[in-house]
Amino acid sequence: DAKTTQPPSMDCAEGRAANLPCNHSTISGNEYVYWYRQIHSQGPQYIIHGLKNNETNEMASLIITEDRKSSTLILPHATLRDTAVYYCIVRGLTSGTYKYIFGTGTRLKVLA
Amino acid sequence: DTEVTQTPKHLVMGMTNKKSLKCEQHMGHRAMYWYKQKAKKPPELMFVYSYEKLSINESVPSRFSPECPNSSLLNLHLHALQPEDSALYLCASSQEIRETQYFGPGTRLLVL
Numbered sequence: 017d018a019k020t021t022q023p024p025s026m027d028c029a030e031g032r033a034a035n036l037p038c039n040h041s042t043i044s045g046n047e048y049v050y051w052y053r054q055i056h057s058q059g060p061q062y063i064i065h066g067l068k069n070n071e072t073n074e075m076a077s078l079i080i081t082e083d084r085k086s087s088t089l090i091l092p093h094a095t096l097r098d099t100a101v102y103y104c105i106v107r108g109l110t111s112g113t114y115k116y117i118f119g120t121g122t123r124l125k126v127l128a
Numbered sequence: 129d130t131e132v133t134q135t136p137k138h139l140v141m142g143m144t145n146k147k148s149l150k151c152e153q154h155m156g157h158r159a160m161y162w163y164k165q166k167a168k169k170p171p172e173l174m175f176v177y178s179y180e181k182l183s184i185n186e187s188v189p190s191r192f193s194p195e196c197p198n199s200s201l202l203n204l205h206l207h208a209l210q211p212e213d214s215a216l217y218l219c220a221s222s223q224e225i226r227e228t229q230y231f232g233p234g235t236r237l238l239v240l
Contacts, residue, residue: 050228059132059218059231060171103170107226113184114226118170 020104020119027125028098034091036122038104041085047108049080050116051089053100060103063089094126131155132232134219140238143209149235151202151219159183159225160202162194163218165234171218177202178225209239 021039028034040049048067052060064071064078066087071078077090091098101121107114132153141147151160159178163171176184177196185194191213193205202219216236220229 052231057216057234057236059134059220059233062228062230065228113176115173115176115184116229118172121170 019117020106022102022104022119022122024120025123025125027127028091028094030096030126030128031093034094034098034124034126036089036091036102036104036124037086038088038119039086040104040106043084043106044108045084047106049078049084049087050105050107051076051078052103052105053098054103054121055097055100063102065107094124096126096128098124099126100124132219132221132230134217134232134235136235137233138236138238140240141206141209142240143211145209146205146207148206149204149217149219149237151204151221151232152200153221153230154200155221155223155230156199157221157223157230158199159222159227159229160196161220161222161229162202162204163220163231165216165218167215175204176225183225206237209237211239213237214239 050065051063054060066078080087103121104119105116135150162174165171174188175194180196195203216234218234219232222229
């Protein structure tokens with residue numbers, strides 16, 4: 017199973033870009049990278065996902081390195097409401113079944 | 129609409145009680161999931177249903193019994209739980225088993 021490594025915590029000033037890194041050095045060619053966030057014990061909220069190409073939506077951008085061994089989630093203008101735990105997840109086929117393999121998450125604190 | 133609902137929001141039960149958690153989605157998703165999340169840890173997969181059939185059981189103790197009565201509804205029956213089973217129980221659904229999962233708000237369970 018591919019696993020992810022994330023820094024346990026990060027701070028970011030309000031209005032600045034938050035760049036959250038994730039290492040997934042054992043990722044396989046057909047495994048997707050997903051990002052979710054969880055705000056204070058609510059259910060995880062889907063943010064974005066990608067396979068090889070960089071992706072952007074209304075919430076964030078996902079930058080995946082060419083060798084696919086790492087990725088960065090970018091929140092372009094962080095607000096206080098972005099304070100949450102951010103999970104980098106590899107989703108792949110494991111024992112014939114697709115499963116999410118959660119990382120330990122990065123606790124992002126956006127500072128006023 | 130990406131809403132998954134879970135009831136109850138909070139549940140306190142004794143070790144001899146029988147209770148059930150309920151999860152519902154009306155997005156036409158054919159895959160549904162139960163996760164368990166302990167404090168300050170990432171969610172851990174428990175069960176996966178695909179087209180109303182149990183697809184994955186992650187070696188969960190038999191005191192947890194899942195049920196999928198129809199494509200919109202997923203239950204988790206609880207019996208003779210232990211205090212260490214206290215956790216946030218999350219339900220998720222996806223269009224198919226390999227698609228993006230959408231999580232409910234969770235049920236916070238306390239076993240006394």
